[in-house]
Amino acid sequence: MSDFIALDLPLVLLSNRGPVSFDRDATGRTVGRGAGGLVSALSGLAEHLDDAVWVCGAASEEDTVVAGENAGSSILVQTHPQPHLVDGEPEGPAIRVRLVVTDPAAYADFYSVWSNPILWFIQHGLYGRSLSPVLTRAEHDAFENGYAAVNRAYADAVVSEVRSRGGKALVLLQDYHFYLVADWVREQCPDVVLTHFVHIPWPGPDEWRILPGDIRERLLRGLLGSDVVGFHTRRYARNFVLCAAELLGLPADLDKLTVTVGDRVVRARYYPISVDPAALDATQASEEVAAHVAMLRYLFLDDDRQLLLRVDRTDPSKNVVRGFLAFGTLLDQHPELVGRVSFLALLQPSRTDVPEYADYIALIGGVVAEINARHTKEGRQPIDLRMVEDFPLAVAAYSICDVLIVNAIADGMNLVAKEVAVVNRRGGVLALSEMAGAHEELGEFAVTLQPFDVQQMADAFYTALTMPIGERHRRLAAAADQVRTHDVRRWLDDQIVDLRRIAGFI
Amino acid sequence: MSDFIALDLPLVLLSNRGPVSFDRDATGRTVGRGAGGLVSALSGLAEHLDDAVWVCGAASEEDTVVAGENAGSSILVQTHPQPHLVDGEPEGPAIRVRLVVTDPAAYADFYSVWSNPILWFIQHGLYGRSLSPVLTRAEHDAFENGYAAVNRAYADAVVSEVRSRGGKALVLLQDYHFYLVADWVREQCPDVVLTHFVHIPWPGPDEWRILPGDIRERLLRGLLGSDVVGFHTRRYARNFVLCAAELLGLPADLDKLTVTVGDRVVRARYYPISVDPAALDATQASEEVAAHVAMLRYLFLDDDRQLLLRVDRTDPSKNVVRGFLAFGTLLDQHPELVGRVSFLALLQPSRTDVPEYADYIALIGGVVAEINARHTKEGRQPIDLRMVEDFPLAVAAYSICDVLIVNAIADGMNLVAKEVAVVNRRGGVLALSEMAGAHEELGEFAVTLQPFDVQQMADAFYTALTMPIGERHRRLAAAADQVRTHDVRRWLDDQIVDLRRIAGFI
Incomplete structure (x- = not known):
């Protein structure tokens, strides 16, 4: 890939699955790399920068051990030629990673109750509404103790990384697991410039009305903590703006794809993701x-x-x-x-x-x-x-x-x-x-x-x-x-150009 | 109810179920009246006018016999005190009715394949989309030979009644059974002033995308033959305008709730129906x-x-x-x-x-x-x-x-x-x-x-x-x-005021 553009600000990434994962075999600790176009594009960007950090979940047992050894701070992983943890200066491309450990029961509510069944089903229109979903106290509790609690833990990690970089950073949040993060990060770090990218469809207001009113409002308000909410297509971006107008009553412009939240203007943008x-x-x-x-x-x-x-x-x-x-x-x-x-x-x-x-x-x-x-x-x-x-x-x-x-x-x-x-x-x-x-x-x-x-x-x-x-x-x-x-690098570059423009560097 | 407002033009009503129905008992032919707020409100209006006609389906065997005896023309039914067919001048309130007879197989495709399962399910969001509907050649054929054919028969009856009144009339079409009628009537009778009222929800474009592209386009273009498309709520009217913009690419104004079709402006309006x-x-x-x-x-x-x-x-x-x-x-x-x-x-x-x-x-x-x-x-x-x-x-x-x-x-x-x-x-x-x-x-x-x-x-x-x-x-x-x-009379009066304004009488 060609050279990455300059950022002018530190970079903080967030996704559920990270760029590296730790394991153990007979020789001791092993380090593997994540697969897929998104991870490789974001990894390329992060490797290229001195002041970037990737916040992600501790997915394996060994991830949790590594996170415990570095409680509350990030680690540095050299990615080439052979991935390994670095103590001091790396001798090749490296990525700084902040592993977030959450309670397994909370994570299960976050991942296996809310993210994958409920949000995935809503956003792909999969519910046969006459019979499902049946939302009960269990789902309300799982939202509070699972989705919201895990989002809070990740948001806290993002905030700590932004603060350790002087409180001003470009922040790129990924996907439907983290709709509550942007708002919390902005509250703590008002100087961030933040894009939340949604990788799955965004349906119109009627589909979102399946969710309890307080929950759909919190999800939308969470996302509106962003400067830019990114989608793959104009249709999804239009639907998002429509949701803000209809479900929250916020002033919205369906042509410019903007929503006004207090004294801020939130932009819905579309950046079609691609391959390498x-x-x-x-x-x-x-x-x-x-x-x-x-x-x-x-x-x-x-x-x-x-x-x-x-x-x-x-x-x-x-x-x-x-x-x-x-x-x-x-x-x-x-x-x-x-x-x-x-x-x-x-x-x-x-x-x-x-x-x-x-x-x-x-x-x-x-x-x-x-x-x-x-x-x-x-x-x-x-x-x-x-x-x-x-x-x-x-x-x-x-x-x-x-x-x-x-x-x-x-x-x-x-x-x-x-x-x-x-x-x-x-x-x-x-x-x-x-x-x-x-x-x-x-x-x-x-x-x-x-x-x-x-x-x-x-x-x-x-x-x-x-x-x-x-x-x-x-x-x-x-x-x-x-x-x-229009490859995956362009997907990423277009988002960064927009953020740098918002931050006043262009 | 209070007096009805003046119309200044003849009135042609269309609904699937009409204001009267014929049957037979030991004494011979009997005449019954339709029930429900809609029928009674529209009946009140029609009884009050000299130059009104109600086009509806021949629902019973005896309806079909009566329609056959009066092939291609309307009948006059005195409604009070005891409903009966009139030959000549009625001695009390009366309604002119045009019974439309259609082929039973075509009617079954119209009613039991398209109107009640498919359109009802789409408009109420009832499909569990991962498995239903499965649209095959049978549904395409049922649309053409059933829904479209029956709509054509009713449209022809409306056109014949409008023409017999000099080609200019207020036309009120009712509900999801007749989405193709307005456009056909306008083509034949360009001087009509026409409202199509939709009595069930109108969902956003994503739900309509379940239908085949050519069919959803014909349904929308059919409705856009109206001057006013009426709904119960602002949300449904907004969704309709959004459909015209997104599925047909027509110029639309989501604030004014208008769609531009060639040199005509079609208004989406909301008139909440009510009770008596x-x-x-x-x-x-x-x-x-x-x-x-x-x-x-x-x-x-x-x-x-x-x-x-x-x-x-x-x-x-x-x-x-x-x-x-x-x-x-x-x-x-x-x-x-x-x-x-x-x-x-x-x-x-x-x-x-x-x-x-x-x-x-x-x-x-x-x-x-x-x-x-x-x-x-x-x-x-x-x-x-x-x-x-x-x-x-x-x-x-x-x-x-x-x-x-x-x-x-x-x-x-x-x-x-x-x-x-x-x-x-x-x-x-x-x-x-x-x-x-x-x-x-x-x-x-x-x-x-x-x-x-x-x-x-x-x-x-x-x-x-x-x-x-x-x-x-x-x-x-x-x-x-x-x-x-805000009773059912107001629902009707508000529509008529809008039509008279469009016709230039206000």
């Missing part, structure tokens, strides 16, 4: 991916056959069941495709402790069996369902698929679509839900899916499979160009 | 109600006991299950109330051919049995569940309840709350969902319910039951005054 193309290129060039490509070609692409692909967590928001129903409809209505088109689904089981998620996996298995029973021809099953998390296998499949299917009913961004745009070498067509954030950027190069409409999706799959190859390559090249020129 | 207080007073004064009151007092109100009441259809949007769960929580947390508080639920079974509705009735029975098993004391069951439709019994219960519970998760207006405000004589407290349209008008006099939050509702019931009697009567008097000064 160089890292993807490197993975694609690996021998492991080459081996997978050869295997997948052998299984799915002899004799001019075609391959549809999906790569998702088994989250109900990903809409896997209707995706398969649409594929079944495609084969019903175009029998000439039976035996000539395969659908490879690489699904990573997710949150199987949540009943809706476990039930959803069973439904997926059921619909796959039913379609395979109906349409297997000459020993070839049309759907190959693999419950795996294997990134090199996914990259191999990305590179040779004819159609990528992203049919989420709600998805903050969806990075799989962007990964395929960068990696595919076959003129792969993106079949992209209008409800995925990525559709705002890539929709014009994609075949649009309407995720509740099985017939529309079946028709769209057919359009994608029969699109002339020149058109396929033209669209893919345009999508790849969009992603490569 | 005089008719309610008359019912309350009847001997039948007095007998019910005596019985209910004996059953529920001896020894300073208190009565909670709900009167609803068994529609999942009414939130009956969570209402009982909240009552169970109340008794759990306030054992001193056990044996001293009863909950009478008069529920009218509804749409039992829809699986979700049938399932919901079973859930209601289950939760009632469970709470009655837990809290029956000295032979008194806390919940008395009656699956009946009995308006005099309901009015009797209205008049003597201590608390009326309306905890809908979504409800266009909810007239039960307004009926109780007029009829109650015991300082009854309205416990009113913030999601019911009535909350915009009556919320300040009510105890607010947050319908997903069982604990909040239990606390609110307790607040209502323990409110000082003076405060109870003060609030009830204020609510009654609001309803009596």
Whole structure:
């Protein structure tokens, strides 16, 4: 990546999962690095700065031990060539980390009651409202003793890091785990310049009305402690401003996307997150991916056959069941495709402790069996369902698929679509839900899916499979160009430019 | 009711159910009158005018016979003292009616596929989106051959009635069955002045995105054929304007609630529907109600006991299950109330051919049995569940309840709350969902319910039951005054004033 821009102020990052994690093996303490585009982009930024710190949760037992050894202060981890704790001056790129330890029961209420079921369900529109949620005293208590208590602990750590840097810093908060932090940090450190970035969809006021009035008000007021509330798309930012107007009665401008809170103006902005193309290129060039490509070609692409692909967590928001129903409809209505088109689904089981998620996996298995029973021809099953998390296998499949299917009913961004745009070498067509954030950027190069409409999706799959190859390559090249020129570094740089402007440095 | 205001133009009304219905008995053809506040308000208006016609569906076999005898033209029905068909000049108040006959299969697709399940579910937020709806070719076909075809037939009847009146008329269209009519009527009769009133909630764009893109666009464009699209509340009107902006990309003003369509400006307006207080007073004064009151007092109100009441259809949007769960929580947390508080639920079974509705009735029975098993004391069951439709019994219960519970998760207006405000004589407290349209008008006099939050509702019931009697009567008097000064006639007059202004008569 190119050089990072100057910040002029110290940087304090906050996310639930951090850039490093500690463990133990026979040789003693080990240090691992976090994965994913977000962590690598933020890590790159933090490594580059002398005065940055990353506040995150102690996720492992050994994290908690390390945090205890450095109670109330940050640690320095050299990240290259081999990650290790540093005492004194590092001899390579390093990140300063502040590990926050919270009570396990409080953390469970924070994470497994509020963040992942309730907030995730609200923000992805997953509740069947006639029957769920049923909010009781237990949920109220879990908010107070869990979500709010854990937010307070993280906010205290952020405040302590800001204060030790003179009380003025750029603060970047991440995601739906920490909606109460910004307001508390601003109260203690009024000179911070702060962005809270929300990585998942932000629905309109009606969806938020599912939550108790006092809780939805606290969540919104918490976020409004920010200078900028960042989202992936204009629609989410617009919905946020609408919530502030309708649920809090605050003066709001739906065109400028601003909310007035006392004498402050809070801006809702959209910065579409993206991928790290160089890292993807490197993975694609690996021998492991080459081996997978050869295997997948052998299984799915002899004799001019075609391959549809999906790569998702088994989250109900990903809409896997209707995706398969649409594929079944495609084969019903175009029998000439039976035996000539395969659908490879690489699904990573997710949150199987949540009943809706476990039930959803069973439904997926059921619909796959039913379609395979109906349409297997000459020993070839049309759907190959693999419950795996294997990134090199996914990259191999990305590179040779004819159609990528992203049919989420709600998805903050969806990075799989962007990964395929960068990696595919076959003129792969993106079949992209209008409800995925990525559709705002890539929709014009994609075949649009309407995720509740099985017939529309079946028709769209057919359009994608029969699109002339020149058109396929033209669209893919345009999508790849969009992603490569709007990578994850740009996502980060745009936010920092806005914060430096607010701080008066530009 | 007081005199109706002058219209200056002929009037054409459209609703699915009309003001009269024909049947046969041993004596031959019989004529009955429609019930309910809407029909009686519109009937009063139509009876008062020489040049009015009401277009509605032929609902019974005999309706179809009558329509056939008068193919393509309207009939005149004298409404008082005894309703009968008139040939020539009526000798009392009369309504001109145009019965529309449609193909039964088309009507079934219109009514039982699109209007009642799909549009009702979308507009009340009832879909659990991860699994339903699954829209297939069958739903597309039912839209085209059912909803659109039936809308076309009604639109043709409206056009023929407008043309026979010189091509210029005030047109009042009613409800979610006819979203495609306004645009078609305007195309044929550009001089009409037209309001389409939507009697159920209008959600934001995200909910409408569940529908196929072409269908949601046709529904919106159909409605935008109106001069005014009427709703019960500002929130619904705002959501409609937001839909036009976001889903159609039309220029819209969210403050003025206008949408620009070509060279026309369409106004979203809110006119809260209401009740006919005089008719309610008359019912309350009847001997039948007095007998019910005596019985209910004996059953529920001896020894300073208190009565909670709900009167609803068994529609999942009414939130009956969570209402009982909240009552169970109340008794759990306030054992001193056990044996001293009863909950009478008069529920009218509804749409039992829809699986979700049938399932919901079973859930209601289950939760009632469970709470009655837990809290029956000295032979008194806390919940008395009656699956009946009995308006005099309901009015009797209205008049003597201590608390009326309306905890809908979504409800266009909810007239039960307004009926109780007029009829109650015991300082009854309205416990009113913030999601019911009535909350915009009556919320300040009510105890607010947050319908997903069982604990909040239990606390609110307790607040209502323990409110000082003076405060109870003060609030009830204020609510009654609001309803009596904003009755159903005012709802209608306000719309007509707006239309006459648009037509240039004011």
